[in-house]
Every structure is written in C-alpha cells, then in structure tokens.
Amino acid sequence: MKTGVVTAVIDLNEPDEALRPLTEFRPIGTLPFAGRYRLIDFPLSAIDNASIKSVGLFLPRSGRSVQDHLRSGAAWNLDALQGGVFTFPYIAEKDYDSPIVRSRYYDDYIQFLRKSDTQYTVIMGTSNVANIDINAVMAYHRLGNSRITTVYKQVNRNLVEANDWTLELSELGTTSSVVLAKNHHGDPNTEKLPLFMDVYFLETQDLIDMLVSASEAPNFRHLSQLLREAVLENNANAFEYTGYLSPITSIPRYFAANMAMLDENNYQALLFSSRPIQTKSKNEVPTFLAGDSRIESSLLGTGGYIEGEIDHSVIFRNVVVHRDAVVSHSIIMQGSKVSAGSTVRYAILDKGVVIGPNLTLEGTPEKPLIFSKNQRVFQAQGVRA
Amino acid sequence: MATEMLGMILAGGQGTRLGKLTKNTAKPSVPFGGRYRIIDFTLSNLANSEVNTVGVITQYQPLELNRHIQNGASWGLNDKDAGVTILQPYASSEGEKFFEGTAHAIYQNIAYIDSYAPRYLLVLSGDHIYKMDYRRMLAFHKQKKAALTVGVMPVAKSEASRFGIMNTDDTDRIIQFEEKPKAPKSNLASMGIYIFDWQILRQYLIASYATDSQLEDFGKDVIPTYLAHNEATFAYAFNGYWKDVGTIQSLWEANMEFLSPHNPLNIGDRNWRIYSQVSALPPMFLTASAHVRRAMVVDGDYIAGTVTHSILSQNVKIGEGAVIKDSMLMPNVVIGKNVVVDHAIIGENAIVGDGGEVIGKPDDIAVVGYGEILGRKEKE
Numbered sequence: 001m002k003t004g005v006v007t008a009v010i011d012l013n014e015p016d017e018a019l020r021p022l023t024e025f026r027p028i029g030t031l032p033f034a035g036r037y038r039l040i041d042f043p044l045s046a047i048d049n050a051s052i053k054s055v056g057l058f059l060p061r062s063g064r065s066v067q068d069h070l071r072s073g074a075a076w077n078l079d080a081l082q083g084g085v086f087t088f089p090y091i092a093e094k095d096y097d098s099p100i101v102r103s104r105y106y107d108d109y110i111q112f113l114r115k116s117d118t119q120y121t122v123i124m125g126t127s128n129v130a131n132i133d134i135n136a137v138m139a140y141h142r143l144g145n146s147r148i149t150t151v152y153k154q155v156n157r158n159l160v161e162a163n164d165w166t167l168e169l170s171e172l173g174t175t176s177s178v179v180l181a182k183n184h185h186g187d188p189n190t191e192k193l194p195l196f197m198d199v200y201f202l203e204t205q206d207l208i209d210m211l212v213s214a215s216e217a218p219n220f221r222h223l224s225q226l227l228r229e230a231v232l233e234n235n236a237n238a239f240e241y242t243g244y245l246s247p248i249t250s251i252p253r254y255f256a257a258n259m260a261m262l263d264e265n266n267y268q269a270l271l272f273s274s275r276p277i278q279t280k281s282k283n284e285v286p287t288f289l290a291g292d293s294r295i296e297s298s299l300l301g302t303g304g305y306i307e308g309e310i311d312h313s314v315i316f317r318n319v320v321v322h323r324d325a326v327v328s329h330s331i332i333m334q335g336s337k338v339s340a341g342s343t344v345r346y347a348i349l350d351k352g353v354v355i356g357p358n359l360t361l362e363g364t365p366e367k368p369l370i371f372s373k374n375q376r377v378f379q380a381q382g383v384r385a
Numbered sequence: 386m387a388t389e390m391l392g393m394i395l396a397g398g399q400g401t402r403l404g405k406l407t408k409n410t411a412k413p414s415v416p417f418g419g420r421y422r423i424i425d426f427t428l429s430n431l432a433n434s435e436v437n438t439v440g441v442i443t444q445y446q447p448l449e450l451n452r453h454i455q456n457g458a459s460w461g462l463n464d465k466d467a468g469v470t471i472l473q474p475y476a477s478s479e480g481e482k483f484f485e486g487t488a489h490a491i492y493q494n495i496a497y498i499d500s501y502a503p504r505y506l507l508v509l510s511g512d513h514i515y516k517m518d519y520r521r522m523l524a525f526h527k528q529k530k531a532a533l534t535v536g537v538m539p540v541a542k543s544e545a546s547r548f549g550i551m552n553t554d555d556t557d558r559i560i561q562f563e564e565k566p567k568a569p570k571s572n573l574a575s576m577g578i579y580i581f582d583w584q585i586l587r588q589y590l591i592a593s594y595a596t597d598s599q600l601e602d603f604g605k606d607v608i609p610t611y612l613a614h615n616e617a618t619f620a621y622a623f624n625g626y627w628k629d630v631g632t633i634q635s636l637w638e639a640n641m642e643f644l645s646p647h648n649p650l651n652i653g654d655r656n657w658r659i660y661s662q663v664s665a666l667p668p669m670f671l672t673a674s675a676h677v678r679r680a681m682v683v684d685g686d687y688i689a690g691t692v693t694h695s696i697l698s699q700n701v702k703i704g705e706g707a708v709i710k711d712s713m714l715m716p717n718v719v720i721g722k723n724v725v726v727d728h729a730i731i732g733e734n735a736i737v738g739d740g741g742e743v744i745g746k747p748d749d750i751a752v753v754g755y756g757e758i759l760g761r762k763e764k765e
Contacts, residue, residue, distance in 0.1 A: 034668065036665075264672065280665075283661065284420075285652050285659075286418065286681035288646060295675065296672065297672060299667075299669065300668055300669045301669075302420070303653075305646075316668075
C-alpha cells in the first residue's frame with residue numbers, strides 16, 4: 001500500500017449562509033483565521049500530522065480561493081509522488097436531479113477511494129478550529145466494536161446552538177445517532193452536550209459499498225446523510241476529543257473565535273502544540289512598528305506597517321494602520337488599510353478594505369461591523385452592522 | 386543545454402571577522418533583517434534578473450547553507466533544466482579538490498560550468514546586502530565587448546583605502562587595479578561582482594594551472610593578469626544601496642539601516658522582492674505588557690517586554706519587563722524576564738535567562754553566539 005493506511009476526504013460544500021458576506025466568494029474552508037491561517041489548515045494539518053498522503057477535496061462553487069491556497073499541497077507534505085491532493089469539481093445541488101450528474105457525484109468518490117487503496121478513510125469538515133490527532137482516532141477505531149467512528153467534544157450547553165450537530169451517546173459510550181442539538185434527547189439538566197466535530201473514520205471498503213448502493217438508489221443522498229444513516233444502522237464508536245475547539249458556523253462565532261486567540265492560553269494550546277498547524281507560506285517582509293505606534297494584546301501578520309494604535313485585534317499580513325488611527329477589538333484581513341485619524345472598533349474588515357481618514361466606525365461585540373472584500377469606505381454615513 | 390549567463394556564488398569563505406557568529410556556520414547563511422539570510426539577496430537578485438542557472442560554491446561549514454538553499458524552490462530557482470546546484474569540494478583521482486581561492490574554486494568547477502555551455506559567467510559573493518539587476522551589467526558588458534566587467538561602487542574618498550580600487554579611463558576601461566591603496570587615485574571600489582566571457586577565463590585558468598603561476602584569486606591574480614595581457618576589462622558602476630556585512634559592526638549597521646523606513650534598499654518593493662525559505666509559524670503575539678516601537682517583528686514572535694529600534698527574527702520570545710534596544714535578535718532566541726539587551730546581536734537559538742544583561746556600545750557591539758545560554762548576570 002503505497003499511499004499509507006488512511007485516505008482523507010474533505011467536502012468544502014458546507015452551509016455558510018450565517019457567515020455571509022464573508023463567504024460570498026469563498027467557502028468556510030478558506031475563511032481567514034487568527035492572523036495567518038485559513039480554516040482548512042486545521043483539517044489539512046491534522047492530515048499532515050498523521051502522515052496521510054492521499055487527500056480528496058471536493059471543491060465548492062467558488063474554488064479559486066481553495067486552489068490558490070492549496071497549490072501543490074506542499075505546505076502539508078501533500079505534493080508526494082505517491083498520493084497527493086486530488087480535487088473534484090463542484091456539482092450544483094440542483095443538478096443532482098439528473099441521474100448522470102448524480103452518478104458522477106458517487107463515482108468521483110468511488111474512483112478516488114479505490115485508487116487510494118488504503119484500509120481506512122477519514123472524512124472531515126472545515127468549520128471546526130481544532131487540532132485533532134487522527135492516529136489516536138484510528139487507534140480508538142481499531143479497539144471499537146463498530147465499523148464507523150465519530151469524533152465529538154463535550155461542550156457547555158450554553159455554547160451549543162440549536163442547529164449544531166450533536167451525538168446521542170448510549171450508556172455504552174457509543175453513538176446511536178447524529179442529531180441537531182434542538183432534537184437532542186439527553187437529560188436537559190446536564191451541563192454539557194457532545195458536540196459532533198464533523199469527523200468520521202471508517203473502513204474504506206465500507207464507505208465504497210455505501211456509495212455504490214447509494215448510486216443505485218432512485219433519489220440523491222449527500223455523503224453526510226449517508227454517514228448519519230450509517231451511524232443509525234450500526235451505532236458508531238465515539239471518540240472524545242478534549243483539545244481546543246471553536247466551531248465556526250456564524251459571524252458571531254467567527255468573531256469570537258478570532259478574539260479567543262488573543263487569550264494566550266488558547267493561542268499556545270492551538271498553535272504551539274506538538275502537532276503544528278501548517279499553512280501556505282508567503283514571502284512577506286517584516287512588519288514595521290513605527291515610533292508612535294502602540295500595540296497590545298494583538299496578533300499581527302508579517303508585511304504590515306503600523307503607525308497608529310491597535311488593541312485586542314487580529315491583524316493579518318500586509319495591513320497598514322496610519323497615524324492617529326485606532327483599531328480596537330477588530331479583525332483586519334490581508335491588504336486592508338485604515339487611514340489617519342480613523343477609529344475602527346468591533347469590526348471585521350475583509351481583504352483589501354480601505355477605510356478613509358477621520359472616520360469613526362463602531363460595531364458591538366455581538367454584532368461587529370462587516371466590510372466586504374475590497375470595499376472603500378470614505379464616509380461613516382450609511383455604515384451599519 | 387546552453388545558458389547565456391551562468392551565475393556562480395562564492396559562498397565558501399569562513400567569515401572569520403564575524404567571530405562567534407560564523408563559528409559553526411557559513412557567513413552567507415547568517416540571518417539578516419528579521420526574515421532573511423544574507424545569501425537571499427544574491428539569490429533573489431539572480432532570480433529577479435532571470436539568471437536561472439546558479440552554482441553555489443560551498444566549503445566552510447555548509448550544513449545550514451545547504452538546508453536553506455535546498456533545491457532553490459524558495460527563489461523559484463528550481464527549473465527542470467536549470468536551477469541551483471550546490472558545489473562542494475570533492476575528492477577525485479587527481480586528488481582532493483578543496484578550494485584555495487575564488488578563482489581556484491571556479492577552476493575546480495569547470496566541468497559543472499561547461500555542462501551548461503554559457504557564453505558569460507557571472508561571479509558573485511554571497512555576503513552582500515543589495516538589490517541589483519545583473520541584466521543591466523550584462524548589457525554593459527556586451528556593449529563594451531568586454532572580456533571582463535567588474536562591478537564597482539563609488540565610495541567616499543576617505544574610505545577608498547579599505548577597498549580594491551579600480552582606476553578607469555573615460556570609457557570606463559580599467560587601466561589599473563590597486564588593492565587597498567594608501568593614496569587612492571579613484572573611488573571605484575570592487576564589489577566582488579564579475580562578468581566574464583567564459584571561454585577566455587577558461588583558457589586563462591587552464592593555462593595557469595598547467596604551470597606554476599596559478600590564478601587563485603580574482604582580485605589578486607585574475608584582474609592583474611587580464612590587465613597585463615591587455616584584455617578588455619571594464620568597470621560597471623552601481624549606484625544603489627550596497628553593504629558588505631563581513632564584520633560584526635557592519636552587520637549590525639546594515640541591520641539598523643534596514644530598520645529605517647527610508648532605507649534606499651526599499652525592501653517592500655514588490656517589483657524586486659527578496660525571497661527566502663519561509664516556514665509556517667503562528668502570527669506574532671504582542672501581550673498587554675508589550676511596548677514595541679521603531680521595530681521590525683515577524684511571525685512566531687512573542688513579545689511581553691519593551692522593544693525599541695530593533696529587529697526580531699522568527700520565533701523570538703521576549704519576557705515581561707525585558708528591554709531590547711538597538712539590537713538584532715536572530716531566529717529562536719529566548720529572552721527571559723527583566724533582561725536588558727542593548728546594542729547587541731544575539732545568535733540563533735541563544736537563551737538569555739531572567740535578569741541577564743547583554744550590553745554593547747555603538748562602536749562595540751555585544752555578541753551572544755549561536756545556542757549560547759546566559760544565566761542571570763553576564764558581567765560578574
């Protein structure tokens with residue numbers, strides 16, 4: 001088996017309505033995170049850290065940002081002679097009515113899995129910021145009785161949202177079903193809920209069988225649905241993850257997850273563990289902090305030029321903050337500029353946003369102001385959260 | 386396989402004047418400017434000048450340099466039929482081929498150069514900080530129908546006696562070369578950048594090694610020989626920023642100049658980027674107690690102390706209460722709490738424990754070597 005023991009599959013088509021307009025032209029997987037990363041770096045790094053060499057990526061409607069980030073996959077050691085990254089083009093949901101397109105959906109998976117020829121397959125989403133040890137999941141899977149393993153984390157109930165996927169755990173510790181939190185049957189008084197982390201681990205042959213039989217059925221069922229059905233049929237092993245987790249499913253969660261990285265403990269736990277998070281590296285010059293700059297409690301990317309004040313903010317690479325400008329409690333993505341004398345509080349600036357001089361733009365922690373990619377803002381009037 | 390101009394970087398020198406910084410590594414691989422190593426400037430100039438075939442001659446402590454260069458992909462110098470080749474001394478049936486000097490190193494690698502059949506040979510050193518388009522120098526070389534063109538830099542008259550000085554006529558032809566003259570007649574200092582007509586140089590080298598009058602060094606032997614034989618030897622004047630970083634003092638100065646937003650090197654110019662091997666480190670973290678001003682910081686840095694007019698390379702940790710001033714810290718340096726670092730260069734992987742002091746003066750820069758570990762007070 002030249003391509004190792006495990007194949008990985010990532011489907012970048014994930015529900016992203018609650019993250020608009022940030023996901024207007026990119027999938028959740030390429031949302032910038034923590035001043036340096038894209039969300040897909042977390043599953044890809046887990047894949048790299050488990051020495052997985054064969055990865056299938058199912059591209060979203062707008063695949064450009066994915067291709068640009070991924071390139072050869074070298075950043076995650078996926079430019080291997082044996083294996084590598086295989087991308088599959090987007091198929092619009094509405095086209096699944098056509099039996100030909102429908103069979104292509106299953107066929108893409110089946111061909112890829114057969115060719116990879118590994119014993120196991122791991123299926124991961126991209127909307128969870130976490131650092132999963134896939135080898136530990138595999139070891140657990142081998143010890144378990146079920147043919148499929150699910151990964152979850154016990155999360156405080158108040159942090160779980162109605163439409164999050166959760167696991168119904170049996171008293172034996174196995175998963176009996178994957179259900180939305182609002183339909184969860186557990187004791188409502190327990191402090192925690194098992195939040196499903198969108199990770200399945202199973203025998204590749206079982207997955208192929210599942211896909212073959214689905215391709216013969218008259219109606220379309222998405223892989224995620226097939227997997228939930230497989231859990232219902234067989235019960236699943238339930239691997240409990242205890243590391244850092246931030247689910248990114250909405251703007252408030254996205255904002256809070258970035259701000260959480262300003263807590264040194266979170267920053268260290270997620271980014272400086274024995275399993276490093278890899279990302280595409282760029283040739284960028286050092287960031288220059290000028291004489292009157294004042295920066296505290298913030299993350300900064302390279303290539304920046306800072307003259308103003310920054311606090312409690314996540315600043316990506318190549319950002320300019322001019323004299324007497326104040327950036328506070330905000331996320332400023334790559335290539336954005338805040339002009340002299342302007343104040344930006346509780347805001348998210350997508351890539352390439354320009355804020356003109358002497359403006360005051362303030363959102364709230366619950367409802368940050370959002371500026372879309374390349375937006376030019378020269379007056380405060382009309383800017384609303 | 387024909388290449389118009391082949392680049393050769395002489396990266397084998399020991400760099401003794403950098404003291405403990407080059408004890409275990411070659412000078413071209415010494416970190417510079419927060420994100421770079423010295424040789425990145427030469428390699429990037431080559432890539433930006435579309436000189437895609439490059440031999441890097443190494444000899445002294447090459448491990449770190451080899452790791453840095455790898456297959457040249459970081460500079461886009463990994464074309465299938467071109468790219469970077471590391472050339473190390475080797476043993477052969479004629480004996481060991483250690484390099485006795487700059488010209489000797491080229492002589493020892495004639496087979497490599499011939500394999501690309503270049504018309505011109507561009508010889509560079511890997512230890513200068515500058516941005517230069519070698520294509521312009523080649524155009525000059527062709528226009529002058531030169532056998533050898535030497536890159537020169539106008540220096541202050543008072544400084545000229547420290548350099549190899551080229552005296553030229555009004556067509557830029559070199560009529561005299563003086564190594565460190567007491568009474569310099571011109572201010573054109575050799576930058577150690579040469580374009581040779583390869584076939585002519587090849588003949589001179591082979592002829593000299595067939596006899597006892599061996600051409601070991603370009604400055605000492607080859608240029609005088611060319612002049613003596615009346616070969617067309619011209620000086621190409623370069624007017625941009627150029628800095629030799631061969632001493633602790635000049636390395637520190639070049640870093641401090643690099644820090645200025647007005648530095649003529651213009652590192653942010655996206656039309657002439659300086660590339661380096663980059664790794665994926667987390668973004669820099671400035672805590673609530675960080676005070677960072679007039680400083681360059683890069684990814685992986687963690688700063689809880691005060692940093693003024695300094696450069697921090699990747700993965701540097703600065704503890705609370707520490708004060709870093711007018712200094713350059715190389716990658717992976719750890720500075721403990723309440724440490725004072727002033728006018729210093731701290732080598733890669735060095736650790737300065739809590740309360741330690743590393744204090745130099747503007748004309749006497751303090752140096753902590755690679756991997757050195759300093760305890761509480763250094764001066765006791």
